[in-house]
Amino acid sequence: MTISVSKLSKTYGAQKAVNSISFEIKEGEIVGFLGPNGAGKSSTLKMLIGLLPIEEGSIEINGYKMPEDQLKIKAQIGFLAEHNPMYKDMYIREFLEFVGSIRKVPNLKVRIEEVIKITGLSSEANKKIAELSKGYQQRVGIAHAIIHNPPILILDEPTSGLDPNQMLEIRNLIKQLGQQKIILFSSHILSEVEAICDRVLLINKGNLVADTKMSEIQAKKGGLAKFFEEKTKN
Numbered sequence: 001m002t003i004s005v006s007k008l009s010k011t012y013g014a015q016k017a018v019n020s021i022s023f024e025i026k027e028g029e030i031v032g033f034l035g036p037n038g039a040g041k042s043s044t045l046k047m048l049i050g051l052l053p054i055e056e057g058s059i060e061i062n063g064y065k066m067p068e069d070q071l072k073i074k075a076q077i078g079f080l081a082e083h084n085p086m087y088k089d090m091y092i093r094e095f096l097e098f099v100g101s102i103r104k105v106p107n108l109k110v111r112i113e114e115v116i117k118i119t120g121l122s123s124e125a126n127k128k129i130a131e132l133s134k135g136y137q138q139r140v141g142i143a144h145a146i147i148h149n150p151p152i153l154i155l156d157e158p159t160s161g162l163d164p165n166q167m168l169e170i171r172n173l174i175k176q177l178g179q180q181k182i183i184l185f186s187s188h189i190l191s192e193v194e195a196i197c198d199r200v201l202l203i204n205k206g207n208l209v210a211d212t213k214m215s216e217i218q219a220k221k222g223g224l225a226k227f228f229e230e231k232t233k234n
């Protein structure tokens with residue numbers, strides 16, 4: 001399983017939001033996608049999941065190409081949006097049944113119980129989504145993202161707005177899922193990226209300014225915070 005992005009670009013009007021970025025991610029990696037506000041992270045992630053058309057460059061996932069093989073690519077990816085849209089009046093199982101049937105997941109009832117267990121939702125499983133804390137709602141978002149058991153998980157700001165305990169729990173869940181899946185996630189929380197990631201992709205003003213192993217960053221004085229500051233000061 002490999003994600004290959006080559007010379008990917010996106011322009012809005014006169015603004016180059018993503019400027020010819022290239023990277024590869026291989027099986028077993030948890031990769032943090034970082035950058036200041038407006039750097040081009042969401043635009044890149046949206047192109048990866050087929051929500052935004054590619055303007056220039058290419059995206060290949062396990063040999064499948066965007067946009068020709070979009071349906072096959074979509075089957076390989078689970079996505080958690082930053083403002084996770086959910087039907088909050090639904091019960092958890094009802095919601096997972098709804099999204100799983102859209103994905104045509106085989107043995108859906110069994111899979112629903114599996115994802116409830118994996119995401120640590122068992123104790124809350126009989127509640128409506130609206131009745132859950134933000135952290136548990138985020139778990140439902142992750143359960144939704146993995147219902148079809150995709151080998152790749154893309155998470156946009158998965159812990160934003162969570163309290164420190166919930167953040168830690170979601171962080172542990174991401175780490176656990178990363179044992180079997182490629183995970184690419186964007187975050188503004190550097191301590192979290194430092195705790196979870198094997199590697200960092202850093203984007204600034206649409207340009208990829210670093211693609212560096214976390215162990216290398218941590219060996220430098222000032223760690224990720226200093227690294228981020230230096231790479232994004234222009």
Ligand SMILES: Nc1ncnc2c1ncn2[C@@H]1O[C@H](COP(=O)(O)OP(=O)(O)OP(=O)(O)O)[C@@H](O)[C@H]1O
Nearest residue numbers: 012013015017035036037038039040041042043044
């Ligand atoms: N639909 C759009 N029309 C015009 N400009 C856009 C559009 N979407 C994004 N942009 C601009 O493109 C640039 C990159 O935006 P993008 O949302 O990809 O950045 P980001 O790194 O995800 O930012 P944030 O961390 O704030 O979410 C920004 O300057 C943004 O204003």
